[in-house]
Amino acid sequence: MLQYPELPLESPLIDAELPDPRGGRYRLSQFQEPLLAVVFMCNHCPYVKGSIREIVALAEKYRGQVAFVGINPNDYKRYPEDAPEGMVAFAEEHGIPFPYLLDESQEVAKAYRALRTPEVFLFDQRRLLRYHGRVNDSPKDPAGVKSHDLEAALEALLKGEEPPLKEAPAIGCTIKWRPGNEPEVRIG
Numbered sequence: 001m002l003q004y005p006e007l008p009l010e011s012p013l014i015d016a017e018l019p020d021p022r023g024g025r026y027r028l029s030q031f032q033e034p035l036l037a038v039v040f041m042c043n044h045c046p047y048v049k050g051s052i053r054e055i056v057a058l059a060e061k062y063r064g065q066v067a068f069v070g071i072n073p074n075d076y077k078r079y080p081e082d083a084p085e086g087m088v089a090f091a092e093e094h095g096i097p098f099p100y101l102l103d104e105s106q107e108v109a110k111a112y113r114a115l116r117t118p119e120v121f122l123f124d125q126r127r128l129l130r131y132h133g134r135v136n137d138s139p140k141d142p143a144g145v146k147s148h149d150l151e152a153a154l155e156a157l158l159k160g161e162e163p164p165l166k167e168a169p170a171i172g173c174t175i176k177w178r179p180g181n182e183p184e185v186r187i188g
């Protein structure tokens with residue numbers, strides 16, 4: 001079986017500085033809110049499109065308590081809808097209230113060992129990974145959601161408790177790697 005090693009829980013934040021397609025730059029370590037949610041996402045994925053309303057609602061609900069950062073790692077030369085100008089339009093269309101950054105080299109996605117969009121890495125106040133995985137159990141069909149896993153993790157961590165689920169496999173499209181840039185997998 002092919003395996004891609006996941007970033008272990010309790011791993012420290014992997015810092016990076018990435019551009020915003022509008023011209024700004026953000027460093028992941030610059031956010032001061034008690035929690036930091038790093039969300040690998042893109043514009044064209046139906047799972048992101050089905051989850052974006054919940055992600056935006058959570059960013060609004062927990063403003064000042066949780067910093068959200070979206071990162072698009074997709075190869076936009078092969079998937080033009082994910083190009084920087086598309087990111088700006090997607091952010092405007094969905095009212096995204098947080099930075100939506102471009103990982104053009106795909107090095108940040110590789111460092112996080114991200115595989116899907118959307119895929120969430122939630123860090124606590126000490127910037128240790130405390131939750132990894134999905135936004136909810138039905139990202140493509142918001143009407144079918146029964147388990148709001150990211151929100152449950154946010155609520156627990158903000159109360160100083162352990163998340164009910166620390167890992168919930170991300171459900172979504174695979175990251176669109178540039179040819180030859182795919183992460184190494186191990187057989188085991």
